[in-house]
Amino acid sequence: MLADRLADVDERIADAARAAGRDPAALTRIVVTKFHPVSLVRELYALGVRDMGENRQQEFSAKVAEVGDLTDLHWHFIGQAQTKKARAIRAAASVVHSVDREKLADALHAAAGPDASVLDVLLQVNLTDDPGRGGVAPVDLEGLATHTAALPSLRVRGIMAVAPLDVAPEAAFAQLPGLADTVRAVVPDADWISAGMTADFAEAIAAGATHLRIGSAITGPRPLHG
Numbered sequence: 457m458l459a460d461r462l463a464d465v466d467e468r469i470a471d472a473a474r475a476a477g478r479d480p481a482a483l484t485r486i487v488v489t490k491f492h493p494v495s496l497v498r499e500l501y502a503l504g505v506r507d508m509g510e511n512r513q514q515e516f517s518a519k520v521a522e523v524g525d526l527t528d529l530h531w532h533f534i535g536q537a538q539t540k541k542a543r544a545i546r547a548a549a550s551v552v553h554s555v556d557r558e559k560l561a562d563a564l565h566a567a568a569g570p571d572a573s574v575l576d577v578l579l580q581v582n583l584t585d586d587p588g589r590g591g592v593a594p595v596d597l598e599g600l601a602t603h604t605a606a607l608p609s610l611r612v613r614g615i616m617a618v619a620p621l622d623v624a625p626e627a628a629f630a631q632l633p634g635l636a637d638t639v640r641a642v643v644p645d646a647d648w649i650s651a652g653m654t655a656d657f658a659e660a661i662a663a664g665a666t667h668l669r670i671g672s673a674i675t676g677p678r679p680l681h682g
């Protein structure tokens with residue numbers, strides 16, 4: 457059952473935090489609801505979940521609109537974003553985890569209305585050598601941080617990363633503290649690290665993750681999709 461899976465994951469998060477000498481209460485557990493019907497969002501809400509994540513703009517915008525009555529939800533956009541979708545993403549997101557190039561930061565900034573609040577963003581870093589995996593190359597992270605930090609409608613909160621498929625997560629996540637320091641050299645209070653999914657959230661917590669993006673361990677297998 458959903459409630460049992462949620463409780464089980466939260467227990468494993470707390471165990472991993474304590475094992476790393478960290479306070480479980482300082483971690484934000486985001487439940488990734490992609491491909492699931494919006495009814496799942498309401499079930500999660502009833503169980504106390506307030507941070508939800510989606511990775512495709514159309515599904516994201518539609519779901520956020522359908523649960524517009526749940527005003528204390530925080531929606532995290534975690535997928536690759538096209539600049540032409542920046543307005544829709546900005547309108548629906550509390551946090552955008554996937555800013556990986558200057559053009560996207562510019563588009564999100566340009567999408568701010570005159571009375572828009574400041575949007576929290578994370579800079580997504582590519583931990584692989586494959587540019588197709590999304591994320592800025594580590595060597596370009598400082599430049600992206602400097603550029604994004606200069607856009608007044610965006611607030612750089614830290615970094616986001618996805619573990620590569622072909623490397624042990626411990627090894628990949630070992631890069632996170634150094635990458636986070638690179639951003640903090642530009643934005644001193646940017647102390648969020650979004651990392652960790654169903655298969656690797658314990659390793660991410662050990663490496664300093666503050667925001668975990670967990671889908672299937674909580675929601676069950678995703679419905680078939682194309």
Ligand SMILES: *Cc1c(COP(=O)(O)O)cnc(C)c1O
Pocket residue numbers: 488490511534535618652653654655669670671672673
């Ligand atoms: C789908 C997705 C997740 C969650 O994946 P699970 O393995 O189901 O926990 C996390 N982050 C991103 C970027 C995703 O697209």
